[in-house]
Amino acid sequence: MEKNKSPLHFVLVHTAFHGAWSWYKIVALMTSSGHNVTTLDLGGSGINPKQALEITHFADYVSPLMEFMASLPANNKIILVGHAFGGFAISKAMETFPEKISVAVFLGGLMPGPNIDPTTIYTKAASAVIGKLDNCVTYENGPTNPPTTIIVGPKYLATNIYHLSPIEDLALATTLVRPIYLFPAEDISKEMVLSSKMYGSVRRVVIVAPENNALAKEFLKLMIEKNPPDEVKEIEGSDHDV
Structure with a gap:
């Protein structure tokens, strides 16, 4: 990769269960090319000191990103990247700080x-991991109430997330993944109010991983059809951990 004469500022937002650590390879490539790169740990993720049971609202989860966006100078435009569930986090930032984002x-x-x-997207995504293989949920509010947290297990990571990735990346993930709070649907509905005026003013690019076992192709197609982005790119032979 050639050095860029006008370095860009990329802000990378991880998916559920993961942390800033998941970007370590791409960070090395981008910085060696002269770009500025910021990686963030969302609430209860990576090395963020809070535990999942302290992150009971979606606003708590995305607060590190929102605080970072608020700290950016008004004339500082970034490229905001969200991996999988990180798409929810960057969507919230797009609605709140569209003038600070050149492309999402x-x-x-x-x-x-x-x-x-x-809420529909969130519910479908949650149902795709709850009860699958060795994924574990907790019932802090009692067994008759909905589960409160979930964490993905090694078998699920190996077959649905990292099945085409280097075994070293799988080993790293099995060591570092953390549980995430299962936010109530009404909380998502309250926090994720997206408008054409704000969210819709930001240019969007979708990168598709054809061998993504964690996201049904029909589901991805529906999101693109209902909410057409400016561009769709594909990385051949890539699994969920693009």
Whole structure:
């Protein structure tokens, strides 16, 4: 990769269960090419000191990103990248700080929008991991209430997330993944109000991973059809961990 004469500022937002650590390879490539790169740990993720049970609202989860966006100078435009569930986080930032984002990149991810209900997307995504293989949920509010947290297990990571990735990346993930709070649908509905005026003013690019076992192709197609981005790119032979 050639050195860029006008370095860009990329802000990379990880998916559920992961942290800033998941970007370590791409960060090395981008910085060696002269770009500025910021990686963030969302609430209860990576090395963020809070635990999942302290992150009971979606606003708590995305607060590190929102605080970072608020700290950017008004004339500082970034390229905002969200991996999978990170698409929800960057969508919230797009609605709140559209003037600070030159383009938003949805990497193999969830893309809510004004014309597709974020709660529906969230519910479908949650149902795709709950009860699968060795994924574990907790019931802090009692067994008769909905589960409160979930964490993906090694078997699920190996077959649905990292099945085409180097075994070293799988080993790293099995060591570092953390549980995430299962936010109530009404909380998502309250926090994820996206408008054409704000969210819709930001240019969007979707990057598709054809061998993504964690996201049904029909689901991805629906999100693109209901909320058409400016561009769709594909990385051949890539799994969920693009």
